[in-house]
Amino acid sequence: MSEPLGFIGLGIMGQPMALNLAKAGHKLAVYNRTPGKTAALEAAGARVADSPADAARDANVIIMIVSDSAAVESVVTSKGGILETLRSGTIIIDSSTISPTVSRKMACMVAGKGASWLDAAVTGSKHGAEKGELTFMIGGDRETFDRAMPILKIMGKKHIYCGSHGLGLSAKLAQNTIQATMVEVFCEGFVLATKAGVKPETMLEIIQASMARAGITDFKAPFIFKGDFTPYFPLKLMHKDLELAAEAGYAQGVPMPVLAAAKEVYMAAKAQGKGDQDYAAVVTFLEELAGVKVRT
Amino acid sequence: MSEPLGFIGLGIMGQPMALNLAKAGHKLAVYNRTPGKTAALEAAGARVADSPADAARDANVIIMIVSDSAAVESVVTSKGGILETLRSGTIIIDSSTISPTVSRKMACMVAGKGASWLDAAVTGSKHGAEKGELTFMIGGDRETFDRAMPILKIMGKKHIYCGSHGLGLSAKLAQNTIQATMVEVFCEGFVLATKAGVKPETMLEIIQASMARAGITDFKAPFIFKGDFTPYFPLKLMHKDLELAAEAGYAQGVPMPVLAAAKEVYMAAKAQGKGDQDYAAVVTFLEELAGVKVRT
Amino acid sequence: MSEPLGFIGLGIMGQPMALNLAKAGHKLAVYNRTPGKTAALEAAGARVADSPADAARDANVIIMIVSDSAAVESVVTSKGGILETLRSGTIIIDSSTISPTVSRKMACMVAGKGASWLDAAVTGSKHGAEKGELTFMIGGDRETFDRAMPILKIMGKKHIYCGSHGLGLSAKLAQNTIQATMVEVFCEGFVLATKAGVKPETMLEIIQASMARAGITDFKAPFIFKGDFTPYFPLKLMHKDLELAAEAGYAQGVPMPVLAAAKEVYMAAKAQGKGDQDYAAVVTFLEELAGVKVRT
Amino acid sequence: MSEPLGFIGLGIMGQPMALNLAKAGHKLAVYNRTPGKTAALEAAGARVADSPADAARDANVIIMIVSDSAAVESVVTSKGGILETLRSGTIIIDSSTISPTVSRKMACMVAGKGASWLDAAVTGSKHGAEKGELTFMIGGDRETFDRAMPILKIMGKKHIYCGSHGLGLSAKLAQNTIQATMVEVFCEGFVLATKAGVKPETMLEIIQASMARAGITDFKAPFIFKGDFTPYFPLKLMHKDLELAAEAGYAQGVPMPVLAAAKEVYMAAKAQGKGDQDYAAVVTFLEELAGVKVRT
Numbered sequence A, B, C, D: 001m002s003e004p005l006g007f008i009g010l011g012i013m014g015q016p017m018a019l020n021l022a023k024a025g026h027k028l029a030v031y032n033r034t035p036g037k038t039a040a041l042e043a044a045g046a047r048v049a050d051s052p053a054d055a056a057r058d059a060n061v062i063i064m065i066v067s068d069s070a071a072v073e074s075v076v077t078s079k080g081g082i083l084e085t086l087r088s089g090t091i092i093i094d095s096s097t098i099s100p101t102v103s104r105k106m107a108c109m110v111a112g113k114g115a116s117w118l119d120a121a122v123t124g125s126k127h128g129a130e131k132g133e134l135t136f137m138i139g140g141d142r143e144t145f146d147r148a149m150p151i152l153k154i155m156g157k158k159h160i161y162c163g164s165h166g167l168g169l170s171a172k173l174a175q176n177t178i179q180a181t182m183v184e185v186f187c188e189g190f191v192l193a194t195k196a197g198v199k200p201e202t203m204l205e206i207i208q209a210s211m212a213r214a215g216i217t218d219f220k221a222p223f224i225f226k227g228d229f230t231p232y233f234p235l236k237l238m239h240k241d242l243e244l245a246a247e248a249g250y251a252q253g254v255p256m257p258v259l260a261a262a263k264e265v266y267m268a269a270k271a272q273g274k275g276d277q278d279y280a281a282v283v284t285f286l287e288e289l290a291g292v293k294v295r296t
Helices: A013-025 A041-045 A052-056 A071-079 A098-109 A125-131 A141-155 A167-194 A202-208 A217-226 A235-252 A257-274 A279-290 B014-023 B038-041 B052-055 B069-077 B100-112 B125-131 B141-153 B168-195 B200-211 B217-227 B235-252 B258-276 B279-290 C014-023 C039-043 C052-056 C069-077 C102-109 C125-131 C144-156 C167-196 C201-210 C215-227 C235-252 C258-274 C279-292 D012-022 D041-043 D051-056 D070-079 D099-110 D125-131 D142-155 D167-196 D202-207 D215-226 D235-252 D257-274 D279-290
Strands: A004-007 A025-031 A060-062 A091-094 A117-125 A134-139 A156-163 B004-008 B027-031 B063-064 B091-096 B117-122 B134-139 B155-165 C004-008 C025-029 C061-064 C093-094 C117-123 C134-139 C158-164 D004-008 D027-031 D061-063 D091-094 D116-123 D134-139 D156-163
Touching: A004 A013, A004 A052, A013 A025, A013 A041, A013 A060, A013 A125, A013 A141, A013 B027, A025 A052, A052 A060, A071 A098, A071 D134, A091 A098, A091 A141, A098 A117, A098 A167, A117 A125, A117 A141, A117 A167, A125 A134, A134 A141, A134 A167, A134 B200, A141 A156, A141 B258, A156 A167, A156 B200, A167 A202, A167 A235, A167 A257, A167 A279, A167 B155, A167 B168, A167 B200, A167 B235, A167 B258, A202 A217, A202 B134, A202 B155, A202 B168, A202 D156, A217 A279, A235 A257, A235 A279, A235 B168, A235 C235, A257 A279, A257 B168, A257 B258, A257 C258, A257 D279, A279 D257, B004 B014, B004 B052, B014 B027, B014 B038, B014 B063, B014 B125, B014 C158, B027 B052, B052 B063, B063 B141, B069 B100, B091 B141, B100 B117, B100 B168, B117 B125, B117 B168, B125 B134, B134 B141, B134 B168, B141 B155, B155 B168, B155 D027, B168 B200, B168 B217, B168 B235, B168 B258, B168 B279, B200 B217, B217 B279, B235 B258, B235 B279, B235 D235, B258 B279, B258 C279, B258 D257, B279 D235, C004 C052, C004 D142, C014 C025, C014 C039, C014 C061, C014 C125, C014 C144, C025 C052, C025 C279, C039 D061, C052 C061, C061 C144, C069 C102, C093 C102, C093 C144, C102 C117, C102 C167, C117 C125, C117 C144, C117 C158, C125 C134, C134 C144, C134 C167, C134 D202, C144 C158, C158 C167, C167 C201, C167 C215, C167 C235, C167 C258, C167 C279, C167 D167, C167 D202, C167 D235, C167 D257, C201 C215, C201 D134, C201 D156, C201 D167, C215 C279, C235 C258, C235 C279, C235 D167, C258 C279, C258 D167, C258 D257, D004 D012, D004 D051, D012 D027, D012 D041, D012 D061, D012 D125, D012 D142, D027 D051, D027 D091, D051 D061, D061 D142, D070 D099, D099 D116, D099 D167, D116 D125, D116 D167, D125 D134, D134 D142, D134 D167, D142 D156, D167 D202, D167 D215, D167 D235, D167 D257, D167 D279, D202 D215, D215 D279, D235 D257, D235 D279, D257 D279
Parallel strands: A004 A025, A004 A060, A060 A091, A091 A117, A134 A156, B004 B027, B004 B063, B063 B091, B091 B117, B134 B155, C004 C025, C004 C061, C061 C093, C093 C117, C134 C158, D004 D027, D004 D061, D061 D091, D091 D116, D134 D156
Antiparallel strands: A117 A134, B117 B134, C117 C134, D116 D134
16 A cells, blocks of 8 residues: 655665555655765655655655764754654654664654654665665664564565664664674784785685685675675774774774774775775775785 | 504593594593593593603603693693603694684794694583584694594584694684674673664574674574683683684784774673683673673 | 852762852752762752753753763763753863773764763862862863853862863873872882882882982872871872873874783772772781781 | 803994993904994994804804894704804893793703803883883893893893893793883874864874873884884884793783784784884774775
8 A cells, every 4th residue: 555655865775665555555755965966766666855854744654774873863853854844653664773862862853743763773785775675773662663664674574673772773773783893804814814925815715715704704704705895884984883883893892903903994994085985995994904814 | 553642631622622632543642731531531441640750651642732832831841741741753633722823833843853733722511522523623734734634524514724833823823813892892782782772682683684693603592692601712711712803913913903892891701700611601701881681 | 159069979078069169158969879978968958860961951061070981972972961951052071081082083973963062070089079179171162161160169179170071180180190000000109119118108208309309199198108098199090091092092092001910900809809999908918928017 | 351252243233232332342343144244343343244153253242132942942953043152150131022931941041051141131222222211021040141141231220130031032022012012002092082073183182181191102102203113123023022922821821802902903013014114003904994084
C-alpha cells in the first residue's frame, strides 16, 4: 500500500535508500540541502521539496539521513525545518549517525508535536543500501518501531531493536569503534609483516586460517592490496563516528584508550587529505612512514 | 615410519603436541624444565630426558616450544643445552613465540653444527594443539620446511611457509597484534554499549550481522558474557607477544600506535593480577573502571 | 571608582575572585545556581540576586565563571538568563573554561543586545584567585579588552590578549593540554623509577637538576610524596578541559595523540572515584597498577 | 694528580668529555669505533688506542659512552674488548644510555676480573659536556662511586648516587620519559593554538607566566619558532631512550600509556627521516599534518 513519505538527505546512502522506497511504490517528497542530486528520484516519481518542512508536509513517515548532529538539528528546528509542518502521529526515522544526546533532544522536540522519533543508524555501506540489505540499529518506543517496520523492511534486511531513544546510536558507535579499529590494526600488522619480508598474500592466508579472520578485513584486503581506495565509506565519516564514540565514552565515564589511539591515526590520515577516500586508506599513512607498501 | 624425536617444553601447548607425535608412533625423548609434567607422555611411551642435550642426543628432529627468548637461548646454548649433542642433519622446529632476531641467531648457531632451524610459531590455542589442528607459520629454508613436513602434519593442519629465518615469527607477531587488539576493542565497544543501556546479547547480534564479525570475538563473547576467563591463551603470554611485536616495530621502523595503546591495557590487566587468566579478561579492567559488567 | 557589577558562579575560583572585587569597593550583585555559597559575599556587602538576569540588571560589567558549556548557555539564554535584562554597552567577562565554539556563539548572541563578550579563561588555581594573581587569557575585541582592564586588574596580575573571540579559550586549552600531560608523565616516570628502586627524593633531585624541571611538578611533587590530594584543581575539571582540547583538535584538524592517551588516564582515575581530588591523584592510578607508591 | 685513563666512544658527548679529562692533565688512551674523530684528542696529548682492550691496558679508570646496549656488550666482551686486558681494581664508568639489565650483566662480568662498574648516565646535552657541567646519575657500589669522584667531577657538576647497579640508568630513563613527552606535548599544544589563530609568541608568554613553564621548553621554543633543528640531542637517540624506558616498564610491570603514545610520535618523525635532527623536530610531524607552522 502506498504511503506519503518524506525523505531528507540524498547522499551516498540516502539516495539508494530513497530509490528503494520509490520503487516499492511509495509517494516520496525528497529534499537535499545541496541541489542537483534529485534527478534519479524525480525519474522514479518523487516530488522535489524545497525545504525539510515541505518534505514533511504530507508525510506519514519521514526518513532522514544527513551528515552530522548540526545538520539534524537544522533539519528539525531551523527556519523551513520539519517542526513547522510536522503533524501528530508522524514517525521520523533518523538514520544519521549523530550524538545520542542530540538525538534524544530531537525526540523530545517532535514529541511536543505528537510525532514519534526513532534513531535508526545503519550499517552495510552503499552496497547494502542499494540492495535494500542494510542492518538497522534502532532506539525509541517499541510500538513506534513496530509501526515503522513496513517502511524499514524495504530498506534493510535486519532490524535490531536496541531499547529507548538513543540506544540505536549507542550500538552503532560501539560497532564502528570495533570495526574501524579492526581495520586500522589489520593495517599495522600487515605493514609490520610486509616490512619484515612476509608477502601480504601469505599474511592474509595466515589471518584467514586463524580466528583473527573478520568480515571487514576479508572485504578490505583486496582493495588494500591493489591500493584502491574508492570510498565505500569515506574516511572522514568514519573519523566523525569515532569522535562521536569518544565523546560518548567521555559522557558515560567509559575509558576507551585504544579507540583514542585509533582515532588519532584516522585524524592524521584525514589531515593528509585522505578524508574522501575509503577509510581503508588509513593504511597509506602507516605505509608512507614505514617506507613499504602492502601490495601484491 | 617411526623416527627418533626430541621434544622440549611440555606446557599448555607442548604437552598435547608431543602426545600427538607419540600417538603417531614416533619415539620421543621429552624434556621439561620443571619436572612433574611428563606422566602422560611416559604413559604414551616417551623417554624422559634429563636435559635438552639428552633429549637431542638421538633425535632426527627436535621440536621445542618454550616460554620466551631467554628460555630458547638457554635450551640451545647453556650447559646441558642441545648444542652439546646436536648432530649434523638434525632439524630443529622451534614453535616458541620469541624475538625474530634471537631466532635468527639460534639458526646461525645450530648451522655451525650442520643442523637446520625452522621458526614455526603456531596459532590455534590448546584446542587446536589437542586435535592436531594448529596452523604453523614457518620461516627458514624451503628444503628444510619440506623435509619437516611429515612431522609438522601430525601437529597441525595448515603450514604456511613465510620465507627466510624469522619470518614465521614476524607473521605470528603481526597476527597476534591484530587478534589481541580486536579482542580489546571489542571489549571497549561492548562496555560502552552496555553502560549506555544496550544489552550485550543485542550488541552481539549487531556485530554478528555486520562486517565486524570475527572468529575470535565469536569465540570469546560467550566466555565474556559468563565472566569465564579459564585460560585458552593466558593474558600474560599475549602481553609478552605484544611486547615482542612492539619491539619488532621499533627495530623495523614501523609506527604502531594502536598496538602501543592496546599493549598498555593488557599491561594494566596483568598488573592487576589477571595474567594467568584468558586474555579476554582484559574486559574486566574496562568493566571495573566503567562500573558496568558485560554479562547476560 | 565604584561600578555596579554582576558576578555569576561562586565556586572554588569564583568566590575569591568576587571577594576581591567587593573588597576593591565595587557594588556586586552575585548569583550562584546552588544556594548557600553567598555568606562571605553578603558579609562583604554584595547583594544576592535570584537569577542571572537579576544579577545582570544594573551591571556595567558581568563576570561569570561556571562549570561547562551547558552552564554558560543556560546562564545566558535560559529563562532568567542574562539576555533578559542585558543592556547595551555592558561587558561580559566569561572566565569559564568552555568550548571556543560555544563561546563564540554567546558572543554573537549578546552582541545582538549591544553588549560585548570577552572569553577570559584563567590559570593560577585557587591560590592565585585568592591573591588576585591570576593570569587571564583573553579573546574578543581589543577595545573591549582595554575597557575591561580596570576590573580584570583586580582579579589578576597578568592579562594576555590572544586575539578574536574564542582565542583566549584556545590558548587555555593548549596550556592545560601541556600542563596536565606534564603531570601525568612525571607520574609515569616516578612510578617507573620508584619500582626500580630509585628513591623519589633522589629522582626529584635529578629532575630539578635537569631541563625537565617545571613549575607545576615542583609544586605537585611534595603533595605526591605525601599522598595529599586536597584539590587545588579537581581531577574531574582537568579531565573536562582535556576533553574540550581533544574536541578542539578534532574540530581544527590537529592530531593530538599524546593528549588522547593522557586524557584516558585521567578518565580512568576519574572512573575510580578520584574526580574530586587534585588532578595529581592521577599518580595513584599508576601506583595501584604498578604495586608501588611514590612516597618519601 | 695525573692518572692513566681509557676513554671509549668519541661521539657528540664523548669527545668534549674526553677533552676535559685531557685538559685536566690526565693521560688518556682513547678509542673510537669509526676512525677520524681523534684529531682534537691527539692534539691534547691523548694516545689513540687500536681497540678497547688497548685503551684499557694501562687505565686505572675507563670511561665509556657508546650508542647502545649492543655496542657496550661489544666493547666489553668481543675480541679486542676490555675484558682481555682489564686489571683488578680498575673502575669502569659507563655513561652510555642502555638497558639497566644489560648494564647489570656487564657489572657482573667485570667483577669477575676484580674490576668495578658504575652506570653513570648523563644529562645536559653537548653544551653541558663541553663546559664540564653534566649531571651524572650513578648506580653501583657507593665505595666505587666515592673513588671515581675526582674523575667524575672533571666532567660534571652534579653527581647523584641512585643506588645499586642499573639504578642510574633507571633514573635516566625516567628523566628522558618525562623530558621527551614534555617537548612532544608542548608541540601538540602549540600546534593546536597556532592553528586556532593564537600567535606562538603569545602562547609562549602564557606558558611562561604559568606553572607549565619548564627548562626544556624555554630552551627549545626559540629553535622551534625558527625551525632550527640542529641537533643538541638527536631525535633517533631520544627515540632509542624511550624504547629502553618502555622495555623497562614492561620488565617491571609499570603501565606507561602516555610514554607509549609519545614514543610512536617520535617513531613517526624518525620514519620521516628526521632522526638526525634535534628531537624538537617532532613538532614538524604535527605541523605537516595540521597544515600550520609554529613560527614567529
